Amino acid sequence: MMLPIRKIVSDCIVVFVFAGFLAFLKPFGMHNVSYIYAFGFWLVMCFIGYALYAPAIRVGDKAFAVTFANFKYRQWLSLAFSTSMASVLLGLLAPFIIGLFFGTQNDYWSSVGSSVIASLFIGGFITFVSFIKDYVKAQHVLISEQQQKITAGAASVKNDNVVKFMSKLPLEKRGKLLCLQMDDHYLKVFTDNGQHLLLMRFKDALCQLEGFSGFQTHRSWWVAQDAVRSTKKVGRKLVLILENDLEVPVSQTYLSSIKQTLNLD
Numbered sequence: 001m002m003l004p005i006r007k008i009v010s011d012c013i014v015v016f017v018f019a020g021f022l023a024f025l026k027p028f029g030m031h032n033v034s035y036i037y038a039f040g041f042w043l044v045m046c047f048i049g050y051a052l053y054a055p056a057i058r059v060g061d062k063a064f065a066v067t068f069a070n071f072k073y074r075q076w077l078s079l080a081f082s083t084s085m086a087s088v089l090l091g092l093l094a095p096f097i098i099g100l101f102f103g104t105q106n107d108y109w110s111s112v113g114s115s116v117i118a119s120l121f122i123g124g125f126i127t128f129v130s131f132i133k134d135y136v137k138a139q140h141v142l143i144s145e146q147q148q149k150i151t152a153g154a155a156s157v158k159n160d161n162v163v164k165f166m167s168k169l170p171l172e173k174r175g176k177l178l179c180l181q182m183d184d185h186y187l188k189v190f191t192d193n194g195q196h197l198l199l200m201r202f203k204d205a206l207c208q209l210e211g212f213s214g215f216q217t218h219r220s221w222w223v224a225q226d227a228v229r230s231t232k233k234v235g236r237k238l239v240l241i242l243e244n245d246l247e248v249p250v251s252q253t254y255l256s257s258i259k260q261t262l263n264l265d
Helices: 005-025 035-067 074-102 108-151 156-166 202-208 252-262
Strands: 177-183 186-191 194-198 214-218 221-224 228-234 237-242 247-249
Touching: 005 035, 005 108, 035 074, 035 108, 074 108, 156 202, 177 202, 186 202, 202 221, 214 247, 214 252, 221 247, 237 252
Parallel strands: none
Antiparallel strands: 177 186, 177 221, 186 194, 214 221, 228 237, 237 247
16 A cells, blocks of 8 residues: 655655645735745645545545446546545644644634635645646556557567557557457457457458468458467367467468468377
8 A cells, every 4th residue: 555655756746846836826815924934834734635645545546446346437536535535634634734833713613614625626636636647657658568569579660550550449458469350340359458349441450460470360360470379179170269268260261371380280
């Protein structure tokens, strides 16, 4: 459950900059306070908020990952819930911090409501900025990893064509290419991250994958060579078993060349 040091440092920079921005704006009637004093106040508020928000979001994300595993907007729901809970906690603490800096004598419970709203606004904004920052960084890492998988086994002169083909898939489906299957007017693309239907002709896909280490096994199937895990016989027919356990038929037309390629007797 511990946060990585690099993420803590990165988040602290965001908090530090935002505290400086709030000190410059001097919201909530702080116009008569010096910038340094306002900066000290917002620095304390923001870092206490971070100490509440960061673990709340981490715990919420793990809890929602189990409860709402298949919900499309799980991350956003988790973020909203965790931010709200952390804002309530910060709202309960805020009157004490305000009293420490400004000696406010207002009744505690009467100031909690406005403190929660202010916490929700400020904490929610910082959380959203931090989330977007982490999301963009994660997408860059994911794309980089996928590009390495996509081009694995492709002839360098054909890499651009392979990348162009794989870029047609949604990000979460991109990865190591395993096989293609023609399905009416669609093309079913299998990767180690799942499968996806493309509105594309089978022969057009084969043209784009020319030079990639693979072969056609049937009039409606193409297989990446390094995706073949084993083979088996079904009657007199040869079947290729891929690393995702998919079984691909081999027609008589391609049998001889495939046996030679795979060094089969």
